[in-house]
Amino acid sequence: SVLALDCSGTRLATGTATGIIKLYDFGGMDGRMLPFRELAADEGSHAVVALSFSPSGDRFLSCVTGPQPQIFDRDGRQLLRFNRGDPYVRDVAHTTGHTTSVTGGAWQPNQNYRCASCGIDGSVRLWDLCGKTGLRDWLLCETAIRVRDSSSRKAAATAMTFSADGGTICASASDGSLQLWRIRGRAHNYFRPDSLRRHAHTGNTNAAGSVISCVAFSPDGHILGSRADDGRLKLWDLRRGFSTSEPLLNLPVLSHRAQAKSNFTFSPDGQYIIAGSDDGNLECFDIMKRCRLFSLPLTTESHAIKEPVRPSQKASALPGVSYVEWHPRLQQIVCACTNGSARILYDIDISTPKGALLALGRDNNKAKRKRTTGYAHSADFNMAAIVDDFDIRANHLHSTGYAKTRTDAKRSRLPDLPLDQGQQGRTTGAKSTLSQFWLDRQLPENIRNTDPREALLQYADQPSTFRTETTAYLNAKGQPILDRETLEEAEKNYLNRQAALLNRAVFRTEAEEEIEKK
Numbered sequence: 001s002v003l004a005l006d007c008s009g010t011r012l013a014t015g016t017a018t019g020i021i022k023l024y025d026f027g028g029m030d031g032r033m034l035p036f037r038e039l040a041a042d043e044g045s046h047a048v049v050a051l052s053f054s055p056s057g058d059r060f061l062s063c064v065t066g067p068q069p070q071i072f073d074r075d076g077r078q079l080l081r082f083n084r085g086d087p088y089v090r091d092v093a094h095t096t097g098h099t100t101s102v103t104g105g106a107w108q109p110n111q112n113y114r115c116a117s118c119g120i121d122g123s124v125r126l127w128d129l130c131g132k133t134g135l136r137d138w139l140l141c142e143t144a145i146r147v148r149d150s151s152s153r154k155a156a157a158t159a160m161t162f163s164a165d166g167g168t169i170c171a172s173a174s175d176g177s178l179q180l181w182r183i184r185g186r187a188h189n190y191f192r193p194d195s196l197r198r199h200a201h202t203g204n205t206n207a208a209g210s211v212i213s214c215v216a217f218s219p220d221g222h223i224l225g226s227r228a229d230d231g232r233l234k235l236w237d238l239r240r241g242f243s244t245s246e247p248l249l250n251l252p253v254l255s256h257r258a259q260a261k262s263n264f265t266f267s268p269d270g271q272y273i274i275a276g277s278d279d280g281n282l283e284c285f286d287i288m289k290r291c292r293l294f295s296l297p298l299t300t301e302s303h304a305i306k307e308p309v310r311p312s313q314k315a316s317a318l319p320g321v322s323y324v325e326w327h328p329r330l331q332q333i334v335c336a337c338t339n340g341s342a343r344i345l346y347d348i349d350i351s352t353p354k355g356a357l358l359a360l361g362r363d364n365n366k367a368k369r370k371r372t373t374g375y376a377h378s379a380d381f382n383m384a385a386i387v388d389d390f391d392i393r394a395n396h397l398h399s400t401g402y403a404k405t406r407t408d409a410k411r412s413r414l415p416d417l418p419l420d421q422g423q424q425g426r427t428t429g430a431k432s433t434l435s436q437f438w439l440d441r442q443l444p445e446n447i448r449n450t451d452p453r454e455a456l457l458q459y460a461d462q463p464s465t466f467r468t469e470t471t472a473y474l475n476a477k478g479q480p481i482l483d484r485e486t487l488e489e490a491e492k493n494y495l496n497r498q499a500a501l502l503n504r505a506v507f508r509t510e511a512e513e514e515i516e517k518k
Contacts, residue, residue, distance in 0.1 A: 001336035002048055002261070002323050006057035009330040009355040011074055013060055014342055015041060015048025021062060023076055026358045033359065037076040042066050049261065050105040054112050061115050063105035067098040068138070069117050071129065082117075082127060083138040092123040092154070093189075096140040104159045108183075109166040116169060118157035122147045124171045126183070145190040149175045150198055163217045170224060172212035176201040178226060180242070195242045201228035214263035218270045223248065223287070225273065227264050233275055235287065249290050261322060268328035276321020276335060282345075298335060298343055330355040 003014045012024040014035075019042055022035035029036065041048050046064035053060045059079060063069045071080040085095030092099070098119040105117035113129040124145040132140045149155040156174040163169075170180050178200045179193035201210035210228035217224055224236045235249040236242055264275035272293070273285045284293040298321060319337035326333050332355050333345040344356040351357070475481050485493065 001338070001340060001342070002051050003325060003334055003336045003342060004051035004053050004060060005325060005327050005330075005334060005355075006053040006060075006074065007055060007329070008057055009327050009332070009352075011053070011057065012334065012342075013051050013053070014336065015051050015062070016340060017047040019046050019048060019064060021048060021051070021072075021076075023074075026355050029359050031359060039072075039076045041070070042068070049103060050117075052105060052107045052115065054107050054115075055110060056112050058112075061105050061107055061117075063102045063117055065101045067100055067102060067119065067121075069098075069102055069105055069127075071115075080129060081136075081138050083134050083140050085121070085141075091146075092121055093144040093146060095144070096134070096142075097138075098123065098125065103157060106160065106162055108162050109164060111166060116160060116162070118147075118160040118171055120156040122154035122156055124157055124160050124169065124181075126169075143186050143190070145169070145171070145181055147171055147173050147179060149173060149177070158212050159215050161215050161217060163221045164219050165221060168217075168221070170215050170217070172200075172215050172226060174211060175199075176210050176212065176228065178212070178215065178224070178236070178242075180224075195238075197236065197242055200226055200234065200236075200247075201230055201232065213261050216264065216266060218266050219268060220270055223270070225264060225266070227262060227275065233264055233273070233285075235273075249285070249287065251285060251292075263323050265324050265326045267326055268331070274324055274326060274333065276324050278320030278322075278338065280319055280321065280337075282321055282324070282333075282335065296345075298337070327355065332356060 001014060001016050003012060005012055010025065010027050012026065013021060014024070015021050019040055021039050021041050023037040023039075024033070024035050041062050042064045046066040048062065048064055050063035051060060053074075057074060059071055059073050061069060062072060067084045069082045070078060073079055083097035085092070085097035085099040087099040089095045089099075098117065098121055100120040102117050102119045105115065108114040108116060108126075114126065115129075116124060116126050118124045124147060125141045126143040126145070127139060127141055128143075129139065131142055134140055147155050147157045155177075157171045158174055160169060160171040167183055168180055169183060170178060172178055176199055178197040180195040181190055182194050201212055210230040212226050212228045214227045215224065222237065222239055224238055224242070225233065226236070227233045231252075233249075233251040234247040237245065237248045240248075262276065262278075264273055266273055271287055273287060275283050275285075277283060280297055282296045282298060284296070285291070286293050298319070319339035319341065321335050322338050323336035324333060329352065331347065331351040335343045335345070337343065346355075346357060
């Protein structure tokens with residue numbers, strides 16, 4: 001499972017391996033933790049591999065294992081679909097889309113109309129939402145970055161990410177290498193990376209290297225982290241020579257068996273790293289001290305952990321943690337588990353009373369649920385209180401009609417209030433302009449219900465009279481000054497007058513010539 005939070009922390013989007021995306025609104029849901037929208041990520045049964053909200057939070061990017069990512073608005077309506085490239089073109093830079101499965105995607109920071117995606121076809125593509133579209137209104141890609149291995153052959157891009165300023169993009173290749181590019185204009189040929197680290201992760205059984213499942217930059221952009229299926233998480237200092245230096249931090253095995261799409265995330269201040277494991281623990285590491293702070297098991301009961309948990313003390317039969325995200329504004333951590341549930345961690349002291357905390361005080365009217373909260377303390381780091389997990393796989397509503405209404409994007413939207421004087425800054429009823437005042441006095445109130453044909457036929461038997469409310473078209477005697485000629489008649493009369501003047505001039509010239517001869 002994957003998930004994403006918008007910049008304000010009010011909307012949560014979750015995606016599962018069955019291709020279902022569910023949207024949660026913390027400000028509008030109660031203690032049942034039900035989604036307000038459920039939609040299919042793609043027509044086929046493709047798994048959702050990446051979700052990313054735009055910097056403004058009005059739309060999000062959805063990447064599935066198919067070749068065509070999509071753009072949805074925050075209410076779940078499809079806005080745009082990316083084009084599919086030509087699979088018979090060898091150079092990926094000459095195609096306008098992915099040709100095989102997409103493995104990841106992210107929105108470019110500080111850019112509301114630019115995002116990127118990577119795929120097995122060996123390309124990282126930059127998409128401009130204001131760019132050209134094809135025959136089916138599918139968005140065409142004009143900028144493609146080639147991902148190559150040490151033999152300059154095409155290598156699959158397994159993960160990608162942007163730096164905090166949006167000026168650098170990092171992609172991981174299937175041979176275990178990390179490649180960095182500086183983002184330039186569309187005319188630039190992204191053939192060779194600006195910085196490269198070969199064999200960043202080396203597998204135990206695969207000589208070609210481990211498959212990197214996640215890469216991420218620190219908030220200051222000086223540290224790059226990578227996690228692979230070998231169970232190790234490495235940190236690289238980009239200021240010390242990325243191509244030749246040893247990793248700044250090489251963490252041990254995080255779990256007994258590595259997840260295929262496990263990730264990690266930095267804290268907002270860049271001092272800590274959290275990552276999930278398949279045995280149900282949330283690992284926390286201190287970058288400065290280069291050590292593990294604690295391991296927190298995510299159970300449904302409350303906790304009171306006063307010291308780090310050793311690996312031998314880990315609980316069993318717990319769902320694995322496949323995806324984590326630390327929201328910088330809310331100071332809350334959202335975890336997606338392998339059993340299809342999501343859990344939220346918060347701290348009473350540092351977390352803001354928003355996000356998931358808004359729904360805690362709204363119990364169901366039919367039956368109130370009991371909640372238990374606990375704390376997890378470790379040295380100078382406090383993280384706490386597990387919110388009751390909510391299922392993101394199958395939530396059945398009690399009313400079938402209500403469920404259909406909530407899944408419809410148009411019917412579930414609250415319509416705008418009618419225009420009225422003094423409501424929400426509207427001044428329509430005040431008749432502030434002269435035209436509004438005149439129309440309000442002259443036109444009847446039921447003009448909308450009047451048939452225009454019948455209104456005209458009631459004057460058919462009456463003599464034609466000139467009606468006006470002003471004296472601009474009346475002479476001194478009060479008679480109307482009207483033009484009795486039509487446009488065609490006026491043009492014909494004008495031509496006749498011009499011909500008469502011309503004949504008169506010709507006759508006068510001939511008479512003058514005869515007088516001169518005599």
